[in-house]
Every structure is written in structure tokens, then in C-alpha cells.
Amino acid sequence: MATPCAAATADHESLDRLLAGGPRHVLLDSTRTGGQLAMSRLAAPAGTASSVHPHAGEDEIFVMMRGSGIFWAGDQRFELGEGGVAFLPCGVPHGYRITSDADLLALSTPGSPGLAPYAAGADQHETLEWLDGGLVRILLSEERTGGRLSLFRSTAPAGSASPVYVHGKEDEIVVMLSGSGIYWVGEHRYELSAGGMVFVPRGVTTAHRITTDAEKLTVTTPGGLEAFLRKVCRDVSQPRPAGWRISFDAMVRAAEATGQTILVAPLQADDASSAPLVAA
Structure with missing residues (x-):
């Protein structure tokens, strides 16, 4: 059985800057969950962007805590503001561009092939x-x-x-x-x-x-x-x-x-x- 754990903000591991963005703080490492989930929080100033890429074995989820951005997944384009969520399944080429300074939660979980991308705004x-x-x-x-x-x-x-x-x-x-x-x-x-x-x-x-x-x-x-x-x-x-x-x-x-x-x-x-x- 996995072991309970908790961490305060000061206890989260801080990684190097992500792309042109700010640091990534690891809230939960996948080793804690038997490889079922990893979670991090990241700061991304306006203009931060990723290349378009697929993940072979994991689904990726972004929750927009503050700011805004555009996400692409396959042939779909999603514009998200504060409170929005994007689900980017494995095997689907995807990317993003941050359009105003953002605070995001990023989650990854083992992939489920064949799922459709999904996004929803706060409302x-x-x-x-x-x-x-x-x-x-x-x-x-x-x-x-x-x-x-x-x-x-x-x-x-x-x-x-x-x-x-x-x-x-x-x-x-x-x-x-x-x-x-x-x-x-x-x-x-x-x-x-x-x-x-x-x-x-x-x-x-x-x-x-x-x-x-x-x-x-x-x-x-x-x-x-x-x-x-x-x-x-x-x-x-x-x-x-x-x-x-x-x-x-x-x-x-x-x-x-x-x-x-x-x-x-x-x-x-x-x-x-x-x-x-x-x-x-």
C-alpha cells in the first residue's frame, strides 16, 4: 500500500525553468502514487510556448489557475482563461502558447489510447x-x-x-x-x-x-x-x-x-x- 504524505509550499521540489517560463514546483512525484499520477505547478509568462508534440505513453492535463493561453490538440484549438482545463491524451500531437502571465497546474497519468482531447472554460x-x-x-x-x-x-x-x-x-x-x-x-x-x-x-x-x-x-x-x-x-x-x-x-x-x-x-x-x- 502507498504511504500517506503531505507537503507545504516550501517543501515542494523546484525544477529549472520550463521553456521560457518560470520554475516548475513538483507537488507530487509519480513514485508516491505507483506511477499513476504526477502533479506540478508552474509559472509561465506571456509568450511561453511549446512545440507541437505527442506523448507516447501518458495523458497530460493543464488547469489554468491564472492567466490565459491557447492549446492545440490534433486539429482542435482551445482558448482557455482562468479556471479552464485542457485534457491532452497520449498519441495526439499538441502544444500551447501562453497569452497572458499564467499560473498552471500540470498533471500526467498513464495514457489511455483512443481518447479524444477535451477542454472547458470556467463557466x-x-x-x-x-x-x-x-x-x-x-x-x-x-x-x-x-x-x-x-x-x-x-x-x-x-x-x-x-x-x-x-x-x-x-x-x-x-x-x-x-x-x-x-x-x-x-x-x-x-x-x-x-x-x-x-x-x-x-x-x-x-x-x-x-x-x-x-x-x-x-x-x-x-x-x-x-x-x-x-x-x-x-x-x-x-x-x-x-x-x-x-x-x-x-x-x-x-x-x-x-x-x-x-x-x-x-x-x-x-x-x-x-x-x-x-x-x-
């Missing part, structure tokens, strides 16, 4: 209401990635907290884009702030509590967690029923229907670990 993502009024945007579903991963961007108000749960088949990676929170992973307790990352291997008890208003990027590999979210959350494109909220029982039922396991109610900030409560 095109399926959006769900989650705990305490937080929002989850589905940037990439398992259908888009051949089941390799799912990708979400979410907001969470201070005080919101998850129950203690276990992913039976997925590893979960969370990047704290802004704000702060406490993450319990098995026997570990991590305090994350902006730029921090936590890796939760499948089969390990976990929970979190947000301590200041936060925005997060979450990856699950393999994909499919959106099936749970769609069952328990509210599609914001539909009218909001009076008094609507997510109950613990509703989460348990949705988890049972989608192969997840929810164990106990949320932890308090001073709890040291999720494991003793589960064992009890």
Missing part, C-alpha cells in the same frame, strides 16, 4: 452544491479520462468538515489553493495552508475540517468519485428546494450505492487521528 463545468454551501466543480469526469482519474475544484467555508471515510479503490490528492484546513489520514494529522498538498492512499481512513475559507483542487485516481457527489449533492443549475441540506444519513446511503465507505461523523479540530475513532 462550462458541472457545478454541485456540497457541505455547508460549498461548491464542487467537476473539471474532468472518468468518462473524459478513460477512467484514469477525476478532477474537481471546490470551495469550502470555514468550519465545514467531512465525516471519517475510506476510499476502497481510489487514491485522493488534495491541493489547497487558498485558505487552510486540517486533514487526518490514518494516524497522521496534517495542517495545510495555501499551496499545501496531501496524498491519501486508498484503504486509509481520512477526514478533513476547513479552518479558514478555502479553495481546493482534488484528484482521485482511478476516476469515478463524481458518482457519489452527484447522488448526494445538488446540481446548482436546478432550483434549490427549501431547507435543502446534506445529512450524514444521505452521505452514508450515497456512499453505499457508489462503493465508498463512511464511518463516523466529523472530527473536531483537536483530534489527533482518525484511526482510533474507527477502531472504537
Whole structure:
């Protein structure tokens, strides 16, 4: 089984400049995930551009955190601004040009031949209401990635907290884009702030509590967690029923229907670990 880990911004490995851009900070090395996922964050000033090239064995994903750029994939051309995502599958020639100073997250995963390129702007993502009024945007579903991963961007108000749960088949990676929170992973307790990352291997008890208003990027590999979210959350494109909220029982039922396991109610900030409560 993979080992849980977490890192603050200052702990990320910094690599040399990428093309004409700024440094690349390694958030998660593929050795941590058994080769299933690597993630880095990079700064790219306007004018940064790559050659057109294919990847023989990996799919590549870019999330535009700030700025804008043009991406080419095969015979398609995508213009992305802040909040946009581009999925560039293996075997498809692709390239990009940054049109205004940008901050990007770059992910790579073993390739799934035959998949189609995909891109979406910030206003095109399926959006769900989650705990305490937080929002989850589905940037990439398992259908888009051949089941390799799912990708979400979410907001969470201070005080919101998850129950203690276990992913039976997925590893979960969370990047704290802004704000702060406490993450319990098995026997570990991590305090994350902006730029921090936590890796939760499948089969390990976990929970979190947000301590200041936060925005997060979450990856699950393999994909499919959106099936749970769609069952328990509210599609914001539909009218909001009076008094609507997510109950613990509703989460348990949705988890049972989608192969997840929810164990106990949320932890308090001073709890040291999720494991003793589960064992009890």
C-alpha cells in the first residue's frame, strides 16, 4: 500500500525553468502514487510556448489557475482563461502558447489510447452544491479520462468538515489553493495552508475540517468519485428546494450505492487521528 504524505509550499521540489517560463514546483512525484499520477505547478509568462508534440505513453492535463493561453490538440484549438482545463491524451500531437502571465497546474497519468482531447472554460463545468454551501466543480469526469482519474475544484467555508471515510479503490490528492484546513489520514494529522498538498492512499481512513475559507483542487485516481457527489449533492443549475441540506444519513446511503465507505461523523479540530475513532 502507498504511504500517506503531505507537503507545504516550501517543501515542494523546484525544477529549472520550463521553456521560457518560470520554475516548475513538483507537488507530487509519480513514485508516491505507483506511477499513476504526477502533479506540478508552474509559472509561465506571456509568450511561453511549446512545440507541437505527442506523448507516447501518458495523458497530460493543464488547469489554468491564472492567466490565459491557447492549446492545440490534433486539429482542435482551445482558448482557455482562468479556471479552464485542457485534457491532452497520449498519441495526439499538441502544444500551447501562453497569452497572458499564467499560473498552471500540470498533471500526467498513464495514457489511455483512443481518447479524444477535451477542454472547458470556467463557466462550462458541472457545478454541485456540497457541505455547508460549498461548491464542487467537476473539471474532468472518468468518462473524459478513460477512467484514469477525476478532477474537481471546490470551495469550502470555514468550519465545514467531512465525516471519517475510506476510499476502497481510489487514491485522493488534495491541493489547497487558498485558505487552510486540517486533514487526518490514518494516524497522521496534517495542517495545510495555501499551496499545501496531501496524498491519501486508498484503504486509509481520512477526514478533513476547513479552518479558514478555502479553495481546493482534488484528484482521485482511478476516476469515478463524481458518482457519489452527484447522488448526494445538488446540481446548482436546478432550483434549490427549501431547507435543502446534506445529512450524514444521505452521505452514508450515497456512499453505499457508489462503493465508498463512511464511518463516523466529523472530527473536531483537536483530534489527533482518525484511526482510533474507527477502531472504537
